[in-house]
Amino acid sequence: MPQIPENPRVLVTGASGYIGGRLVPELLEAGARVRVTGRHADSLRAWDWSDRVEIAEADLSDRMAVRRAVEGMDVVVFLVHAMGGGKGYADREARMARIVADETARAGVRRIVYLSGIHPETEELSEHMASREQVARILREGRTPVVVVQAATVIGAGSASFEIIRHLAERLPVMPAPRWVDNRIEPVAIADVLHYLTAAATAPDDIAGTYDVGCGEVLRFRDLLTRYAEVAGLRRRRVIPLPVPAPLLSGLWIGVVTPVPARTAIPLAQSMQHEAVPHDRPLSDVVPAPEGGATSYEDAVRAAIASQKAGDLASTWDDDDTMDTDPAAPLPPxxxxxxxxxxxxxxxxxxxxxxxxxxxxxxxxxxxxxxxxxxxxxxxxxxxxxxxxxxxxxxxxxxxxxxxxxxxxxxxxxxxxxxxxxxxxxxxxxxxxxxxxxxxxxxxxxxxxxxxxxxxxxxxxxxxxxxxxxxxxxxxxxxxxxxxxxxxxxxxxxxx
Missing domain, CATH: 3.30.530.20 (START domain)
Known part of the structure; x- marks a missing residue:
């Protein structure tokens, strides 16, 4: 397999989403020639970077649309995921993964980069996390080399995880919480996720495999709340674990206290039943680490708070990167x-x-x-x-x-x-x-x-x-x- 050229042609799927919308300018800065896809071309044209990319409207469950989108690409970055996508979303994600695997091989794409989540290898996974792992498996079974980038909680202004942490910490000085708040987790700054996805997409060497990214420190979920409070200048927060897992109830609770609705909060809470500690090779083994090393959790929180205060939100957790059916079709004439x-x-x-x-x-x-x-x-x-x-x-x-x-x-x-x-x-x-x-x-x-x-x-x-x-x-x-x-x-x- 030939190496990735110096200015690779990169397709970003889900480019109007939280990660995708921020990744595109990073790829452009790195010299990539970028094509973007989304279900609605108008949403893509609204971005500041739209005049510097090629736009291809495509639903990843449409084989012919995917075939046209991947034609001529060196790398495909797969970012589409149906958080709270309703009944049967795992089957729809699997179908999309098979189509992407087939069509990238057919087009001679040299690499797929897929963003997944860190999860234990031995436990039965939540439906949300199991679907992500299934997509990774399907992509790896294809003929195109795949780099699976696994990240746990992403800390960045506007991310669903950060909004949950922020609102829980700011609104509840004392938090009765399910026992999963004692689970171990290694968060990662959005800036580092973008750095590693860019590096994985543009690396000239032949790389493939599953790699983890994180902040370099394993914490407990309760630490994410208490340390956020410290950075934000709030009074000390007390988190009281209860002897129940309660993924459904805790998802509903998150949906009430935070802006993230229950349909999104419940799968997140279900995934929090599992510890998210890196166990595969760090991606920094094969691509350069961020300048200055991994961003600490506290620094990631400071950056997120500063962006929130400045109103500098390039994208948010609810931007249109999922494959959920729209509640309403466009207004007809x-x-x-x-x-x-x-x-x-x-x-x-x-x-x-x-x-x-x-x-x-x-x-x-x-x-x-x-x-x-x-x-x-x-x-x-x-x-x-x-x-x-x-x-x-x-x-x-x-x-x-x-x-x-x-x-x-x-x-x-x-x-x-x-x-x-x-x-x-x-x-x-x-x-x-x-x-x-x-x-x-x-x-x-x-x-x-x-x-x-x-x-x-x-x-x-x-x-x-x-x-x-x-x-x-x-x-x-x-x-x-x-x-x-x-x-x-x-x-x-x-x-x-």
Missing amino acids: DPDWAGHTVYTDERERTDPAATPEAVWTVIEGIGGRNGWYSTPTLWWLRGVMDRALGGYGLARGRRDPRRLRVGDALDWWRVEAIEPGERLTLRAEMRMSGRAWLQLGVTPAEGGGSTYHQRAVYFPDGLIGRLYWWAIFPFHALVFPAMARNILKAARTAKG
Whole structure:
């Protein structure tokens, strides 16, 4: 097998996800020529690096799409994983792995780099971790050499693991916890994960095998909480282990206390039943270690806290890197609504004192800490209901306090489309019997000022969906007019 060239052609799958979105610029900096794939090309085009890469929209369960994506590549970085992907996700991941293994061999790809998790070799694994190991096994059985990079808890601003640690430590001075908090674990900084993935993808030598990465210190999970508190300047935290494993209950508990919903927290909690201590060769045996050596846990936490405070989140745990089915397909054009039951709530207000630029600034800054410019109590109650049903509620917030891009999570919405200065389309990801969107827009008003446009669209599923709409209709009569009124008010204030 020929060596990897000096400027390799690298395909990054799941490039709009937490790891992928951060890895792409690292690969570009290392001289790689990068092609990226994701299920939605628009989400990929929204990244700052999009004009420096080749974009290929592809679902990894589509063999022909994968065949086109891997053609001409030297290296494929496999980052797609369905955290909380619903029933049958392990089978879907296995199918994707087989397709990637087959098509990379067919195309003559020289190396696959796969990010997996550290786990014990002798215990029965959780479904989440077993699926990751199954993918690694399938890839290794193929003809393309594979570098499996195994990491435990990744510490970085916006990662699911870090958000769990941060919120538990900040909100609970005393934490009754399941007994797995005494399990041993070696965390790793996101910066080191990116370094090693880049090194594994661009290394000229023929390398293959399973390797571990970490911070160089084995801790207990409870130490991650107490040491976070020390670094963050909080009072000493007490963690009290209880004599029960309770993976389901602890996942639900995490889902209540942190922004990570139960459907994601439960598989994470189940995986925490296992110790995550490196036992394979360190990857630094075959590629260079980060300059200055491994990042300590405390330094990784400091970097993550600094990024959070600065609002410098290139990506978050809920970016679109999974293969979960979208809660709603893209909003169809109005003519396509014919023959369907569709409910809408449309508002339009003109304000001669608010400039279009000021109104757009308010629209693009909506959600998260900025709120929804409506009746806060009703909005909060709807968020509580959604969390109780296993949804996101208002806990996700937003990645950037001022700017949005396609694919961004925004509380219980996701940015489906954005026309800067004109219109924002949000797709609902709340728990309900139907599909919903919210559009906010602005146009210059004749004679000066602005006309604000607001439209909520709901496609109900069956009788329950129709009952849902009429049950919340009285609340819409309060929420939506207030939103339109207050957005214009905020725009006038900003203008002044």
